[in-house]
Amino acid sequence: MTGIRPYRVGVIGTSWASRVPLPTFASYEGIELTAICSARLERAEEAAGRFGARIAVDDYRALVESEDVDLVYIGAPVRLHHEMALAASAAGKHILCEKPLALDVTEAREMLEAASEAAVAHVTSFFVRPFESHQYVKQLVASGAIGEPRQLSVAHFPGWERGAWSWLDSAGQGGGYLGAVGSHYIDLARDWLGEFASVSAQLRTWIGEADDPGGVSRPVDADDAFLLAGAMEQGAIVSIQFSRNVPPGRGRRVELYGSDGAVVVDGDEVRGEARVYLARRGDRAPREVTLPPSRLPSAVQESAVPIFGAMIHALLLSIESGRSEGPSFVDGLRCQEVLDAARLSAAEGRVVPLDPVAGGAGNVTGREGVPR
DSSP, rough: OOOOSOOOEEOOOOOHHHHHHHHHHHHTTEEEEEEEEEESHHHHHHHHHHHHHHHEOHHHHHHEEEEEESEEEOOGGGGGGGHHHHHHHTTOOOOEEOOSSSSSSSHHHHHHHHHHHHHEEEEETTTTTOOOHHHHHHHHHHHTOOOOOEEEEEEEEEOOOOOOOOOOOOGGTTSHHHHIIIHHHHHHHHHHHEEEEEEEEEOOOOOOEOOOTOEEEEEEESSEEEEEEEEEEEEEEEEEEESSSOOOOEEEEEEEEEEEEEEEEEEEEEOOOEEEEEEETTSSSSSEEEEOOOSSSSHHTTTSSSSHHHHHHHHHHHHHHHHHHOOOOOHHHHHHHHHHHHHHEEEEEEEEEOOOEEEOOOTTTTSSTTOO
16 A cells, blocks of 8 residues: 555444454554444444444435545445445545445446546456466466467365355345356456357256244245356356355365366365466376465465455455456456346357457546446
């Protein structure tokens, strides 16, 4: 950070935020956790006491309009992202927003346009992208070490236990694991291979009801399993599959095959279990590789959850450079286009093409990057 005082952050949300974003903001050098908002004031007050924030509110407008807040983290249900981001942009606050960015492409585009017009920095929290193993793969692709990338496979079967009903179980609130988990891997595919040209998908809801925290049975209409297949503009093909409600399996495995080699990331880096294997044409078997030391700054590595710290770092870099330095709302919009196409494919049983993408991320201080 180059400023004369810490950046003051206001956090909207206390559920997921209490597990990862709040402890990371509270421990990040150069950040002052100032304000917390929850729909229930007592939750905001409890989180403020726990993480050292001075302000607790139950109205997000009070947080985004506060003179004690420089940047806003949006960790509320997806259905609220759009109105909250527009309010933050109107108040001139920089924004770190959870993924998926919005309910649909229309909302995502309006969020990007508002942030661009207000000249505020914007980041979408695709924190799977900066995993050290994933950055290693990106470097392999960029260097040509595995030749022309041809096929990417992602299989994620974590065996999570069925918890209490939440907004993630409601399609109308933006729930479902295509958005919650699939968005990460859509972004990863884009980061490595460029843009999607077409998508097809199957969505399933294997468990159709769950008890809410009060013990009342609620219907579940959001997907808890999905299979997405895509073709990239540069020719590679992609498959991404996930299921929440399965017995524990292998967890997570990412495989990328090229014309001259292959790389496999086996296991979950969040749990410190990821191993990376590399094979080149002519090898008898893949060999395990040792990843190079992290190039992320000490503030990220010393924060409570470094993968989320990388998102904070991206936002601060964007603020100070005046350019998008990480997964921005442009990336959030690009991902939203794939999500919308996947849902349309699942509903209509067909392959859905995506329009070619023109332009890049652009400046955070102008309208460059507001697409199509």
